[in-house]
Amino acid sequence: MKIKDIEVGSLFLAPMAGVSDVGFRRVCKMLGADLTYVEMINVNALLRDNAHTKELLQTCDEETIKVVQIFGHDANVIAKAIQSEALQKFDIIDINFGCPAPKIVKNGDGSALLKHLDKIADICKTCTQATTKPVTAKIRIGFDEGENVAVQVAQICEQNGISAITVHGRTRAQMYSGDVDYQTIKKVKQSVSIPVIGNGNVFDKQSYEKMLSTGVDGIMIARGALGKPWIFSELKGLSLPNKFDVIKCHVDTLKKYYSEEELCITLRKHFLWYTKDVPGAAKYRLQLATTKSLNESLDILKSLF
Ligand SMILES: Cc1cc2nc3c(=O)[nH]c(=O)nc-3n(C[C@H](O)[C@H](O)[C@H](O)COP(=O)(O)O)c2cc1C
Numbered sequence: 001m002k003i004k005d006i007e008v009g010s011l012f013l014a015p016m017a018g019v020s021d022v023g024f025r026r027v028c029k030m031l032g033a034d035l036t037y038v039e040m041i042n043v044n045a046l047l048r049d050n051a052h053t054k055e056l057l058q059t060c061d062e063e064t065i066k067v068v069q070i071f072g073h074d075a076n077v078i079a080k081a082i083q084s085e086a087l088q089k090f091d092i093i094d095i096n097f098g099c100p101a102p103k104i105v106k107n108g109d110g111s112a113l114l115k116h117l118d119k120i121a122d123i124c125k126t127c128t129q130a131t132t133k134p135v136t137a138k139i140r141i142g143f144d145e146g147e148n149v150a151v152q153v154a155q156i157c158e159q160n161g162i163s164a165i166t167v168h169g170r171t172r173a174q175m176y177s178g179d180v181d182y183q184t185i186k187k188v189k190q191s192v193s194i195p196v197i198g199n200g201n202v203f204d205k206q207s208y209e210k211m212l213s214t215g216v217d218g219i220m221i222a223r224g225a226l227g228k229p230w231i232f233s234e235l236k237g238l239s240l241p242n243k244f245d246v247i248k249c250h251v252d253t254l255k256k257y258y259s260e261e262e263l264c265i266t267l268r269k270h271f272l273w274y275t276k277d278v279p280g281a282a283k284y285r286l287q288l289a290t291t292k293s294l295n296e297s298l299d300i301l302k303s304l305f
Contacts, residue, residue, distance in 0.1 A: 001195050001217045001218050002195070003092055003134045003136060003163050003164045003195060004133075004134035004163040005134075006065060006091060006092065006134060008034060008035050008065060008092075008218070009034025009035060009218070010034060010217060010218040010219065011032065011033060011034050011218065011219055011221070011232055011235060011236065012033060012034060012035040012036070012037070012166075012197060012218060012219065012220040012221070013025060013028040013029075013033040013035070013036040013037065013220070013221060013222075013225055013232070014037060014199060014220045014221060014222035014225075015037035015038065015039045015040055015069040015094070015096075015138075016039055016222050017039045017040055018039070018269075019039070019226065019269070019270075020036070020037065020038070020039050021254060021266060022058040022059060022060055022253060022254070022257065023249075023250040023251065023252075023253035023254035024229065024250055024270065025037075025038075025059075025060070025063065026060045026062050026063075026249070026250070026253045027229045027246050027249050027250045027253075028225060028229045028232060029060075029062040029063055030062055030249070031229050031230050031232045031233045031238070031241060031246070032232030032233045032235070032236045032238050033221075033225075033229075033232045034218075035065060035067055035092075036063055036067070037067045037068070037069050037094060038056060038057060038059065038066075038067065038068040038069060038090075039056060039069065040069045040070065040071045040096045040099060040110075041053055041056060041057070041068060041069065041070045041071070041081075042070075042071060042072070043070050043071065043072035043077050043078050043080075043081035044072060044077065046070070046081050046084060046086060046087075047077065047080060047081055047084060054086060055257070057086060057087075058257055059089065060253060065091045065092065066089055066090045066091050066092070067090060067091065067092040067093075067094055068087060068090045068092075068093060068094070069093075069094040069095070069096055069138065070082070070087075070093060070094070070095060070096065071095070071096035071099060071104065071109045071110055072109055073107065073108040073109050073112070073113060073119065073123075075119070075122045075123045075125075075126035075127065076126060078095065078123055078126070078127055079126045079127050079129075079130035079131075080130075082127055082130050082131050082133075082135070083130055083131065090133070091133060091134075092133060092134050092135075092136060092163075093127070093131065093133060093134070093135045093136070094135075094136045094137065094138055094166075095123060095124070095127065095135065095136070095137050095138070096109070096110050096138055097110065097111065097113050097114060097120060097137055097138065097139045097140075097153065098110060098111050098114075098138050098139050098140040098168050098172075099111055100140070100172040100175050105172070111140050111143055111172035112143070114139065114140065114142055114143045114147075114149055114153065114172065115143050117149065117152060117153065117156055120137075120153060120156055120157070121156045121159075121160050124137065124156065124157050124160035124161060124162050125160040125161060127161075128160060128161030128162065128163075129161070134163035134164070135161065135162055135163060136162060136163055136164040136165065136166070137153075137157045137162050137164075137165050137166070138165075138166040138168070138199075139153050139154070139157075139165065139166070139167055139168070140167075140168050140170055140171055140172055141167065141168075141169055141170065141171055141181055141184050142171045142172070143171060143172045143173070144171065144172070144173050145171060145173040145174070146171075147171060147173075148171075148181075148184060150167055150184045150185075150187070150188050151184070151187050151188055151191045154167070154188045154191060154192045154196070155191060155192060157192075157194075158192045158193070158194050162194060163194060163195075164194050164195040164196070164197060164217075164218075165188070165192065165194060165195075165196055165197070166196075166197040166198075166199050166220055167184070167185050167188050167196060167197070167198060167199060167216075168199040168200050169181040169182060169184060169185045169198070169199070169200040170200055176223075180200035180201045180211075182198075182210065182211070182213070182214050185198045185200075185211070185214045185216060186214040186215055189214060189215045189216055189217075190215070195217040195218060196216050196217055196218075197216060197217065197218040197219065197220050198211040198212075198214055198216035198218070198219050198220070199211075199219070199220040199221075199222070201224075202219055202220075202221045202224050203223070203224040203231075204224070204231075204234075205234070205235060207224075208235050226270075226273040227270065227272075227273025227274040227275070227276050228273075229246060229250075230243070230246065242305070243274070243305045244301060244302050244305040247270075247271075247274055247298075247301055247305070248298070250267075250270065251263070251267060251294065251298065254266060254267065260294055261292065263294055264291070264292050264293070264294055264297070267294070267297070268288065268289055271288045271289075271297055271301065272285060272288060272289060274301065275288065275301070275304060278304050278305070280304060281304050284300045284304065287300060288300060288301075
């Protein structure tokens with residue numbers, strides 16, 4: 001599949017705030033993810049030169065095509081962010097029209113924009129005119145329960161220069177639970193000629209096939225990759241890695257960027273996901289969640305895998 005003129009493959013790791021750090025993205029990429037997204041970046045914070053925001057923009061060499069997701073609600077500010085020095089290394093810019101988090105919605109960002117289709121049109125038009133790079137969008141199917149604006153939004157995006165659209169088949173009201181609306185994803189695919197990426201509840205081969213049956217051009221995985229970056233190898237039929245080696249690679253990558261103390265905090269959640277359902281892990285999980293020693297965590301993980 002091509003996004004504008006860039007060949008991108010078809011199996012993507014989703015942007016996940018607080019989770020898809022550069023170490024995790026690196027292992028996903030090495031294990032078969034075709035595209036990995038830097039988590040959503042607040043355009044206002046970026047333009048203020050916020051240090052934490054800049055830290056999130058770290059990428060690795062394995063990410064041969066670099067994608068960043070940004071969010072905001074003012075078309076001119078978003079366009080200015082796209083043109084900023086900090087985003088110049090990225091090949092594709094994705095705009096978030098789906099985040100359901102109350103603090104994001106309260107500011108009129110993310111999924112709140114699904115209530116203001118004129119603003120979506122303005123953002124897409126202004127941003128695609130501000131750069132020659134492909135600009136893509138990630139949406140939910142609507143805001144309130146039972147509301148469905150997906151086809152309309154996808155068409156607005158296409159008419160205003162967007163190069164591909166990812167559809168998470170849920171409303172904002174559903175947050176992360178309830179059924180994925182495959183029918184709507186299929187309708188979106190039939191309603192636009194830009195590539196459509198299906199997202200929602202892909203956890204294994206069966207759910208992957210189900211998403212594929214909508215006719216989408218690509219599939220994006222978020223929670224299915226937590227503690228399981230080898231899901232990309234499984235779905236592609238690639239040989240499976242040694243799991244401890246993967247965890248070690250994730251840790252070693254982050255060591256370049258963080259102090260041991262920061263690392264322990266950043267990695268804690270990952271260690272708990274890596275050990276979820278691993279036989280014999282239950283008795284170590286409290287230790288993994290509390291220890292301030294990275295070596296102690298790695299010793300436990302080595303013994304478990
Ligand atoms: C912890 C977490 C953080 C997320 N952060 C983002 C984000 O930064 N940008 C975004 O578009 N979606 C974000 N999402 C939503 C996912 O990208 C995805 O659309 C959603 O989880 C549905 O896919 P899944 O069923 O494969 O998890 C996040 C999801 C989770 C669980």
